[in-house]
Amino acid sequence: MKKTKNTISILLLITSAFGLMADSCKKKDASANNPTLETLSVPEGFPAMAYDFTQNPLTKEGFELGRKLFYDGRLSRDGNFPCASCHQQFAAFSSFDHSFSHGFDDGFTTRNAPGLFNLAWQKEFHLDGGINHLDVQPLAPLTAPNEMAETIENIIRKLKADPDYPRMFRSAFGNDEINSQRLLRALSQFMVSVVSSQSKYDLVKKGESSFTPYEERGYTLFKAKCASCHTEPLFTDLSYRNIGLPGIPNLLDAGRMRISNDPADSMKFKVPSLRNVVLTQPYMHDGRFASIEACLQHYTSGVMDGPTVDPLVKNRIALNRSEIVDLVAFLRTLTDTVMTKNPRFADPESKPIFNPDPEQHD
Amino acid sequence: MLSFSFIKKEVDQVDTATVTIQFVTKVGEVEMVPMKSYTNSSFEDFAVSKFKYYVSNFQMNGTGFTRAKGDTYFLIDEDDARTKKIEIKIEPGNYRAIRFLLGVDSLRNVSGAQTGALDPLHGMFWTWNTGYIMAKLEGHSSASRRPFNMFEYHIGGFSGINNTLKWINLDLTQPVSLKRNDHLHIKIGVNLLEWFAGPADISIEEKSSITSPGANAKRIADNYADMFTLVEAKPNEP
Numbered sequence: 001m002k003k004t005k006n007t008i009s010i011l012l013l014i015t016s017a018f019g020l021m022a023d024s025c026k027k028k029d030a031s032a033n034n035p036t037l038e039t040l041s042v043p044e045g046f047p048a049m050a051y052d053f054t055q056n057p058l059t060k061e062g063f064e065l066g067r068k069l070f071y072d073g074r075l076s077r078d079g080n081f082p083c084a085s086c087h088q089q090f091a092a093f094s095s096f097d098h099s100f101s102h103g104f105d106d107g108f109t110t111r112n113a114p115g116l117f118n119l120a121w122q123k124e125f126h127l128d129g130g131i132n133h134l135d136v137q138p139l140a141p142l143t144a145p146n147e148m149a150e151t152i153e154n155i156i157r158k159l160k161a162d163p164d165y166p167r168m169f170r171s172a173f174g175n176d177e178i179n180s181q182r183l184l185r186a187l188s189q190f191m192v193s194v195v196s197s198q199s200k201y202d203l204v205k206k207g208e209s210s211f212t213p214y215e216e217r218g219y220t221l222f223k224a225k226c227a228s229c230h231t232e233p234l235f236t237d238l239s240y241r242n243i244g245l246p247g248i249p250n251l252l253d254a255g256r257m258r259i260s261n262d263p264a265d266s267m268k269f270k271v272p273s274l275r276n277v278v279l280t281q282p283y284m285h286d287g288r289f290a291s292i293e294a295c296l297q298h299y300t301s302g303v304m305d306g307p308t309v310d311p312l313v314k315n316r317i318a319l320n321r322s323e324i325v326d327l328v329a330f331l332r333t334l335t336d337t338v339m340t341k342n343p344r345f346a347d348p349e350s351k352p353i354f355n356p357d358p359e360q361h362d
Numbered sequence: 363m364l365s366f367s368f369i370k371k372e373v374d375q376v377d378t379a380t381v382t383i384q385f386v387t388k389v390g391e392v393e394m395v396p397m398k399s400y401t402n403s404s405f406e407d408f409a410v411s412k413f414k415y416y417v418s419n420f421q422m423n424g425t426g427f428t429r430a431k432g433d434t435y436f437l438i439d440e441d442d443a444r445t446k447k448i449e450i451k452i453e454p455g456n457y458r459a460i461r462f463l464l465g466v467d468s469l470r471n472v473s474g475a476q477t478g479a480l481d482p483l484h485g486m487f488w489t490w491n492t493g494y495i496m497a498k499l500e501g502h503s504s505a506s507r508r509p510f511n512m513f514e515y516h517i518g519g520f521s522g523i524n525n526t527l528k529w530i531n532l533d534l535t536q537p538v539s540l541k542r543n544d545h546l547h548i549k550i551g552v553n554l555l556e557w558f559a560g561p562a563d564i565s566i567e568e569k570s571s572i573t574s575p576g577a578n579a580k581r582i583a584d585n586y587a588d589m590f591t592l593v594e595a596k597p598n599e600p
Contacts, residue, residue: 052474055473055474056474126490130490130491130492131490131491131492132471132472132492132493133472133473133474133475133492134474135474135475136474136475136482136487136489136492139482139487139489140489140490142489143489144489144490151483152482152483153483156483179477179481180475180477180481180482180483181475181476181477181481184474184475185474185475188474258491259491261524261575261576261577
């Protein structure tokens with residue numbers, strides 16, 4: 001018995017040595033030995049990130065793969081709807097000028113596409129918080145019949161047949177295997193890398209710029225009247241609240257209650273970040289307001305009281321006309337063009353000749 | 363490479379015993395035939411077209427609980443006979459019961475993208491309200507008022523008062539002593555009548571579809587917690 005055991009371990013040693021050699025040859029062949037680890041630094045004043053990088057270490061190759069996937073229409077059924085079709089970089093990765101985004105077969109989404117940035121700080125996704133991990137969020141738009149309308153099996157089949165993807169998956173994850181976990185983790189690596197922390201507001205905070213008197217007064221007002229929900233530095237406290245928007249016909253959206261089944265959550269939606277707010281119009285979960293001024297008007301005179309309306313807004317918020325001007329001036333300082341024009345986050349396969357700047361139209 | 367896998371298998375078995383578990387879907391005492399009509403506790407006919415469920419976190423109970431080796435997550439699919447026979451590895455010992463979770467534990471429901479049996483492409487994952495469908499039963503019944511007389515129960519929810527996770531404990535017919543390399547064969551009956559029958563009977567007429575977490579899903583889960591029975595456990599037979 002003892003002898004057999006020894007023979008086994010010797011054989012094992014020999015075979016594993018062979019195995020190792022074979023492995024390293026293969027790896028050299030692919031010139032993709034180790035993906036290059038990258039670290040995402042926490043901007044000054046930001047809290048710790050919520051995303052668990054131990055499960056999905058950020059690498060240069062993983063990021064590049066995720067970036068290519070984000071812009072690839074083949075992730076959708078008919079090839080027309082990459083993630084980027086509803087999440088446009090120049091609009092802080094929201095759908096510019098669309099209350100609802102377009103999807104497969106002339107479909108429309110049922111909610112306004114939020115901007116995508118600072119996702120590494122979020123634990124729940126979607127306006128109702130129904131998704132509990134960033135990695136599984138893309139499954140919703142990828143498979144929804146009114147969005148990308150594709151199946152995971154088909155996406156994987158298309159990626160495997162592509163001349164570039166098998167090599168890119170190998171570079172990012174060590175071998176050729178293409179599965180849903182790797183697809184989703186690569187997308188996460190791209191998404192968490194999109195950090196918005198270089199707006200004028202951030203520069204002022206660091207002492208590298210200063211507010212105009214309008215902006216300064218707006219900031220003071222903001223801290224007094226908005227910051228309990230739109231809390232710095234993320235400009236959201238990530239909670240769910242009902243701000244008393246009147247119901248609209250043909251759209252019954254119970255918001256957070258759809259997930260929690262709790263009537264106390266009826267009509268509650270996630271507080272959106274106000275970073276890049278001038279770029280993410282139209283506003284509210286259904287995109288009903290075309291301008292920031294219309295949103296502010298809602299708080300000053302439009303809030304309809306109801307059983308789940310937030311105590312902070314149910315009595316409306318007093319703002320006079322000049323205060324609104326000041327507040328809007330401050331909100332404009334939250335625009336981060338370093339992020340919206342960062343070539344690292346752009347479509348890797350096209351060089352835009354015209355980059356519309358929505359700020360000019362606002 | 364052939365010799366390598368052979369040796370690896372031998373080595374794995376040195377300190378473990380193997381337990382093979384065969385799941386047999388039944389209606390009462392008889393083996394279930396897909397699309398054949400049966401009668402539930404509300405005296406309604408039903409025929410099954412799809413029956414899938416997760417079993418996970420296998421343990422054997424002797425003096426205490428011993429966890430099976432490695433990750434034990436299995437998706438049992440009535441349509442695919444290969445999935446209905448599973449194998450786990452356990453450390454040698456004296457055991458008198460087997461225990462497993464019907465469903466996918468909460469940790470794996472909140473840990474992002476998974477692989478293998480837990481890959482979301484198996485159609486047992488809710489994309490809009492993160493979580494696994496723990497068990498799925500679909501079919502037809504004349505009691506259903508839906509198109510094609512369909513009924514559809516997708517049961518899930520891993521937290522809070524409507525948690526559908528169920529630990530299943532099954533005593534072996536007699537205690538077994540497993541030494542290394544021993545092989546225990548277990549056959550488990552899965553009685554679909556229990557899906558509909560109490561604590562709170564579900565009538566197809568009253569509720570022909572449940573496709574999200576909540577109180578109704580919990581009702582079914584409380585019912586189906588009783589659907590497993592140990593048919594036999596035979597040690598050391600090939």
